[in-house]
Amino acid sequence: MRPKLTPIVERLPPVFPFVGPETFERQSGIPIRARLGANESGFGPSPKVIKAIRADASAVWKYCDPSNYELKAAIAAFLGLKPENIAIGEGIDGLQHLICRLFLNPGDKVLTSLGGYPAFNYHVDGCGAVLLKVPYAGPHEDLGGLLDSVRRNRPRIVYLCNPDNPMGTWWPAADIVSFIESVPEDIMIVLDEAYGETAPRGTMPPVDLLRSNLFRTRTFSKVYGLAGIRCGYAIADAETVGYLERIRNHYGVNRLAQVAGLAALADQDWLKQVVGWNAAARDRIHAIAANNGLKSIPSGANFVAIDAGRDGAFALRVLKALSARGVFIRKPSAPGLDHHIRVSTGPDPELDIFAEALPKALADATA
Amino acid sequence: MRPKLTPIVERLPPVFPFVGPETFERQSGIPIRARLGANESGFGPSPKVIKAIRADASAVWKYCDPSNYELKAAIAAFLGLKPENIAIGEGIDGLQHLICRLFLNPGDKVLTSLGGYPAFNYHVDGCGAVLLKVPYAGPHEDLGGLLDSVRRNRPRIVYLCNPDNPMGTWWPAADIVSFIESVPEDIMIVLDEAYGETAPRGTMPPVDLLRSNLFRTRTFSKVYGLAGIRCGYAIADAETVGYLERIRNHYGVNRLAQVAGLAALADQDWLKQVVGWNAAARDRIHAIAANNGLKSIPSGANFVAIDAGRDGAFALRVLKALSARGVFIRKPSAPGLDHHIRVSTGPDPELDIFAEALPKALADATA
Numbered sequence: 001m002r003p004k005l006t007p008i009v010e011r012l013p014p015v016f017p018f019v020g021p022e023t024f025e026r027q028s029g030i031p032i033r034a035r036l037g038a039n040e041s042g043f044g045p046s047p048k049v050i051k052a053i054r055a056d057a058s059a060v061w062k063y064c065d066p067s068n069y070e071l072k073a074a075i076a077a078f079l080g081l082k083p084e085n086i087a088i089g090e091g092i093d094g095l096q097h098l099i100c101r102l103f104l105n106p107g108d109k110v111l112t113s114l115g116g117y118p119a120f121n122y123h124v125d126g127c128g129a130v131l132l133k134v135p136y137a138g139p140h141e142d143l144g145g146l147l148d149s150v151r152r153n154r155p156r157i158v159y160l161c162n163p164d165n166p167m168g169t170w171w172p173a174a175d176i177v178s179f180i181e182s183v184p185e186d187i188m189i190v191l192d193e194a195y196g197e198t199a200p201r202g203t204m205p206p207v208d209l210l211r212s213n214l215f216r217t218r219t220f221s222k223v224y225g226l227a228g229i230r231c232g233y234a235i236a237d238a239e240t241v242g243y244l245e246r247i248r249n250h251y252g253v254n255r256l257a258q259v260a261g262l263a264a265l266a267d268q269d270w271l272k273q274v275v276g277w278n279a280a281a282r283d284r285i286h287a288i289a290a291n292n293g294l295k296s297i298p299s300g301a302n303f304v305a306i307d308a309g310r311d312g313a314f315a316l317r318v319l320k321a322l323s324a325r326g327v328f329i330r331k332p333s334a335p336g337l338d339h340h341i342r343v344s345t346g347p348d349p350e351l352d353i354f355a356e357a358l359p360k361a362l363a364d365a366t367a
Numbered sequence: 368m369r370p371k372l373t374p375i376v377e378r379l380p381p382v383f384p385f386v387g388p389e390t391f392e393r394q395s396g397i398p399i400r401a402r403l404g405a406n407e408s409g410f411g412p413s414p415k416v417i418k419a420i421r422a423d424a425s426a427v428w429k430y431c432d433p434s435n436y437e438l439k440a441a442i443a444a445f446l447g448l449k450p451e452n453i454a455i456g457e458g459i460d461g462l463q464h465l466i467c468r469l470f471l472n473p474g475d476k477v478l479t480s481l482g483g484y485p486a487f488n489y490h491v492d493g494c495g496a497v498l499l500k501v502p503y504a505g506p507h508e509d510l511g512g513l514l515d516s517v518r519r520n521r522p523r524i525v526y527l528c529n530p531d532n533p534m535g536t537w538w539p540a541a542d543i544v545s546f547i548e549s550v551p552e553d554i555m556i557v558l559d560e561a562y563g564e565t566a567p568r569g570t571m572p573p574v575d576l577l578r579s580n581l582f583r584t585r586t587f588s589k590v591y592g593l594a595g596i597r598c599g600y601a602i603a604d605a606e607t608v609g610y611l612e613r614i615r616n617h618y619g620v621n622r623l624a625q626v627a628g629l630a631a632l633a634d635q636d637w638l639k640q641v642v643g644w645n646a647a648a649r650d651r652i653h654a655i656a657a658n659n660g661l662k663s664i665p666s667g668a669n670f671v672a673i674d675a676g677r678d679g680a681f682a683l684r685v686l687k688a689l690s691a692r693g694v695f696i697r698k699p700s701a702p703g704l705d706h707h708i709r710v711s712t713g714p715d716p717e718l719d720i721f722a723e724a725l726p727k728a729l730a731d732a733t734a
Contacts, residue, residue, distance in 0.1 A: 002579040003523065003555040005610060006472050012613040022432040041428050050424045053623070057420040060595040060627065061411045062402065063588075065389040090457060090619045097616055101493075105373050119617075126468075126614045156370065188370040212369040221430075228427040228622030243372060246379040247493045249464055250486075252457045255595030256420070256623050260427065 008106055008128035017122040021328045033326035034346070034353040038227065039165065039195075039303050042346030043277050045225035045260065046270035052263035053256050064258055066250035071261045075233055078265055079207045084238040088261075090252045092194055092217040092232040097123040098244050099215050099234075100157070103188050104129040109155040113141045115166065115334030117192060120159050129156070135336055139167045139297045139305065143179050150183055158183060161192040163199045166332045166342045168299025173205045180205070180214060191216045194232075195301035197223045197271065198278050203300055210237050220257075222302055223274050224264045231257040278302050281345035288355045292362060297340070305332070305340040312338030314365055321361035327354055375473055375495035384489040388695045400693035401713070401720040405594065406532065406562075406670050409713030410644050412592035412627065413637035419630035420623050431625055433617035438628045442600055445632055446574045451605040455628075457619045459561055459584040459599040464490040465611050466582050466601075467524070470555050471496040476522040480508045482533065482701030484559060487526050496523070502703055506534045506664045506672065510546050517550055525550060528559040530566045533699045533709045535666025540572045547572070547581060558583045561599075562668035564590045564638065565645050570667055577604050587624075589669055590641050591631045598624040645669050648712035655722045659729060670711040672699070679705030681732055688728035694721050 018038075025032055035042065044050075068088040076083040089095035096119065104110065106128030112121065114133035124131055132153055134145040141164050150158055160179070163170035171179075176191070183189050193216055196204045219232040231253055234241070264271075285304040289296040297305040308315035312333070319331050319341055331341045343354060388399055402409065411417075435455040443450040456462035463486065471477065473495030479488065481500035491498055499520055501512040508531050517525055527546070530537035538546075543558070550556050560583055563571045586599040598620060601608075631638075652671040656663040664672040675682035679700070686698050686708055698708045710721060 001553045002606070003470055003553050005469055009469050009610060009614065012610075014609065014613060016433070016612070017617060018433060020430065020433045022436060023434055026436065035429065038430055040430060044425065044428045050427075053424040053427070054421045057417045057424075058411060060417075060420070061408050061592040063387065063405055063407060063594040064597070066383070066385060066387045067390055069389060069393065090616055090621075093618055094616050102372055102376050103370055186368045186370050225428040227430040230431070230618060230621040239369070242381065243376060243379075245383070246381060247376065249457055249461050250384055251460055251597060252619070254457075254597040254621050254624060257621060 011128070012125060015122065017118045024323060024328065028323070030324060030326055032328045034350040035328050036344040036346050036350060036354060037328040037330040039222060039301070039344045040227045041223055041225035041274060041302060042350055043225060043274045046264060046267040048267045048270070049226070049260050049263040052259050056256060056259045060255055062255065063251060064253060064255040068253060068258060071258050074262050074265050079235070081208065081235065082238070084241055085210060085235055087234040087236060087241045087244050088253050089232050089234065089248065090230045091221060092192065092219045093119045093123070094230070094252060095217050095232055095234045096120045096190065097126070098248055099188065099190060100124055100127045100129070101247055102243050103156050109153050110157045110159070111146060111149055111153065111155040112159040113146070115332050115337045116141070116159060117161055117165060120190070136167070140164070140169045140171070143171060143175060147179060147182050150187060155187060157188045157190055159190045159192065161194070163195040163203065163300035165195065165301060166330070167297055167305045167337065167340070168301040168303055169297060170199050170203045170300040172202055177205045177209065180209070180211065183213065185211070185213050187213060189214050193217065194219050194222055198275055198302050199300035207235065212237050212239060215240060220261050220264055223271065223278060225274065226260055226264060229257045229260045230254070231261045278345045281351060284351050285343050285345065288351070288358060292358055303342050303344040305342050308339055308341050310339060315339045315341055317365035318361050321364035322357055325357040325361065327357045378495070379492060382489065384486045391690060391695065395690070397691060397693055399695045401717040402695050403711040403713050403717060403721060404695040404697040406589060406668070406711045407594045408590055408592035408641060408669060409717055410592060410641045413631060413634040415634045415637070416593070416627050416630040419626050423623060423626045427622055429622065430618060431620060431622040435620060435625060438625050441629055441632050446602070448575065448602065449605070451608055452577060452602055454601040454603060454608045454611050455620050456599050456601065456615065457597045458588060459559065459586045460486045460490070461597070461619060462584050462599055462601045463487045463557065464493070465615055466555065466557060467491055467494045467496070468614055469610050470523050476520050477524045477526070478513060478516050478520065478522040479526040480513070482699050482704045483508070483526060484528055484532060487557070503534070507531070507536045507538070510538060510542060514546060514549050517554060522554060524555045524557055526557045526559065528561070530562040530570065530667035532562065532668065533697070534664055534672045534704065535668040535670055536664060537566050537570045537667040539569055544572045544576065547576070547578065550580065552578070552580050554580060556581050560584060561586045561589055565642055565669050566667035574602065579604050579606060582607060587628050587631055590638065590645060592641065593627055593631060596624045596627045597621070598628045645712045648718060651718050652710050652712065655718070655725060659725055664707070670709050672707040672709050675706055675708050677706060682706050682708055684732035685728050688731035689724055692724040692728060694724045
């Protein structure tokens with residue numbers, strides 16, 4: 001007789017929230033020539049960050065500071081907040097896992113959008129809670145629909161991503177603030193701002209909007225170019241951050257992540273440059289789509305959703321045909337969104353490969 | 368009204384399993400000259416590891432492989448096991464957190480030794496389970512006492528560390544195997560082998576001792592010199608590893624940790640060298656203790672427990688007096704062990720500082 005799993009784990013399906021491009025590569029034998037599927041920043045991190053990592057490499061025999069003191073202080077100073085309003089985690093995923101564990105009992109309800117971030121859903125499942133999903137309104141998360149469901153279902157947590165992944169759409173700050181103010185204060189709002197830096201001005205609510213039921217997550221993984229370093233942060237009221245301290249893995253964020261985060265934050269010139277390159281790359285992806293007779297969705301993020309022009313099965317065939325040509329992208333699979341493919345921004349050489357492969361992939365998928 | 372915490376979290380005390388030396392340094396203003404408190408390896412990682420980290424630094428814009436495929440395969444090949452018997456985590460702490468979440472319901476019992484690894488206890492608390500603690504038998508974890516308690520209390524998990532932390536003592540493999548065989552098969556055994564590489568031959572049970580109720584944890588943090596990289600692994604049966612996949616943070620282990628782990632494993636010559644240096648440093652710590660009229664405990668680990676010669680309060684004063692002289696060490700606080708201080712091995716220059724500071728600290732503590 002094996003040790004008995006908890007009832008929560010016993011019911012969990014063997015789900016992988018994301019299959020990495022390395023796995024596709026290994027299974028297909030086709031090398032990836034354009035890595036445009038994970039919303040990474042192919043523009044890379046600041047050269048100063050790379051230098052900082054290299055300089056600290058010989059010090060990795062030392063544990064990281066479990067309090068993340070310096071990085072917390074730097075983020076707080078950068079945002080004009082206090083360190084006690086900042087939590088650091090192993091990427092946004094790590095932080096979303098923790099917020100779920102603070103508030104979710106088995107059977108509790110959690111509200112998100114149908115097609116929203118799968119890793120958040122994965123951690124909700126891991127707590128044995130029940131996901132309720134509101135369909136998108138067109139390519140937008142449906143704020144009104146979410147609010148209706150909040151009122152009807154009284155979930156423990158409601159999740160919102162702005163700008164949204166996987167569609168790239170956004171709501172202006174005023175709408176987000178009004179949403180936040182309409183959610184009853186005993187319901188935790190997880191506002192995922194992973195793509196905030198690339199959004200148009202006026203998209204992010206004021207950074208000092210601190211509430212006891214608001215948990216905003218941000219990351220060095222996207223436009224800072226540090227997806228592999230696993231470092232995200234949350235902005236929340238001090239009491240929420242204090243409770244996270246009681247359940248987190250205190251040595252979870254590695255030393256080089258702390259070093260890289262500090263250096264990345266310090267080089268805002270690089271960030272501005274990347275934000276510019278990202279906007280140009282988005283324009284180029286829109287143009288590539290248009291050249292192929294396809295519509296694309298205006299994006300505030302570091303990717304563009306392209307309507308592949310037919311149904312979900314067709315879009316999946318396009319994705320597979322791109323994959324066969326060494327172009328790694330992803331696509332939404334939720335009904336209503338699944339006829340899109342999602343292409344991350346990146347440097348021109350990778351977009352060249354995409355531009356060349358797309359018409360062929362469309363032809364393959366049509367055949 | 369704030370969002371309601373789960374009953375588990377509501378009851379958690381604001382506990383930090385370890386306060387980092389950085390915090391002591393910041394609070395006291397005294398720079399640490401000898402970092403001998405966290406069982407890190409001051410001998411550092413292999414130069415080949417440092418090189419590998421530096422070489423990959425510019426690729427950190429890419430996510431890590433969420434399946435840890437290469438590192439899993441390399442560890443499995445190194446151990447002569449299959450990849451499905453290996454789990455990778457954010458240090459042993461990360462893995463122990465996961466094993467707790469697989470098996471612990473609120474109120475479940477977990478058995479460990481009084482004075483055993485605090486981070487394991489922290490994660491048990493985080494699941495709302497109840498810790499039972501068996502006192503050490505002298506400086507040894509009490510295998511017989513643990514087994515008695517297993518039979519009487521039927522805990523969900525029993526934790527054992529061999530060689531032991533914080534005392535450095537060890538049981539030969541035969542005793543560990545006999546312990547494992549005596550534990551009913553519905554009770555999970557967490558066998559922490561963080562210090563296995565520095566133990567005398569014959570301390571570690573055969574690596575292919577796979578059982579559905581055995582979870583062995585190992586790490587790159589100790590003798591591999593990679594504490595700051597946060598990479599540990601577990602050896603377990605494939606089914607247990609499979610369940611871990613359903614709750615872990617798939618992008619928790621960072622890319623440079625994967626790279627460093629691979630390079631560290633490949634350089635076994637470096638490891639042998641460090642194991643030798645570690646043994647010499649242990650001898651030197653024993654000699655320093657003897658020179659001060661103190662007894663020390665034979666150690667199979669990368670630290671030595673020294674009996675400070677009086678009670679726990681005195682040992683604490685010795686620790687503080689060392690700290691005031693820039694020597695960072697730690698000490699057990701459990702009754703029966705608390706009259707010891709624990710000194711990690713390290714290169715001679717740091718042990719010189721310890722050797723010079725110890726008699727003064729003893730005098731300070733006596734005064």
